[in-house]
Amino acid sequence: MAPPPITTSVPPFVGLIVRVLTFICLLISFLVIVTNTHTTSTDYGDVKIKFKDFYAYRYLIATVIVGMAYTLLQTAFSISLVTTGNRLGGEGFYLFDFYGDKFISYFLATGAAASFGMTQDLKQLEGSDQLSKFLNTSNAAASLCLLGFLFAAVSSVFSSYNLPKRT
């Protein structure tokens, strides 16, 4: 006879802490990127540069917003689990957690990577010195998104371990 399958449970409060940390990282990343502006003087007057002027940063902010919304929902589920001991939405939601965590963590990883990829090469271009502060702040936002991704990846490992509990 095959040995019984092994299941490991992660304490609910550990899951909650990881969700909260994910949310905090994404929130700070969001605030950093939307407040990041740079004004440069040209022959035609002052030009204000914002995150909107770069595809990569627009993608970063999209991933951060989707990530925050999802993490907020999961935080509510986790609070309910910690306080009542019952998983909101029933046991069948383990599948939702599993696929949701997988998708969101991949999404956040690509958001951070797209921004890093763009910023690193943009820094090499001529005349990018003026933009240096703007690019460094953007990199800080991408780093926070990367940190948020790492916490989301931990959540994804937890929800994979919880997978056999589904009904």
Place this chain on the structure above:
Amino acid sequence: MAPPPITTSVPPFVGLIVRVLTFICLLISFLVIVTNTHTTSTDYGDVKIKFKDFYAYRYLIATVIVGMAYTLLQTAFSISLVTTGNRLGGEGFYLFDFYGDKFISYFLATGAAASFGMTQDLKQLEGSDQLSKFLNTSNAAASLCLLGFLFAAVSSVFSSYNLPKRT
């Protein structure tokens, strides 16, 4: 009494097919990116542009090479599983599969995203028209890496479902 945990098994040959598809995508992506060059005429003579000149493409190629090496190893394991019915390395290797697949799929996702992020914004720059063919070919390589990532993500789902089998 709690209901027994649910386990789902993926047929070994399905796992093998997904590994082979991952490897093919990464191999083509690798060949496309290393053979992609562009020669541009400047006042100082011809300048040859290669993937090495961009951080994002160097990162892409690093992820693709690591991804290929890992996928090749996993393909060997899968072939052994399909032909002999035994998992090479023993049952304990389910944990290796789980974390390995997770890491490699995240790694490939960031490789593709970094290249896309950089290419999209580079295309907006003045004078990038000359580079257009080079950038489009690079985007094709990144797309193949993205496709490889999608197959790797499927492998990661399979290895998560196999997790309760570990001993």
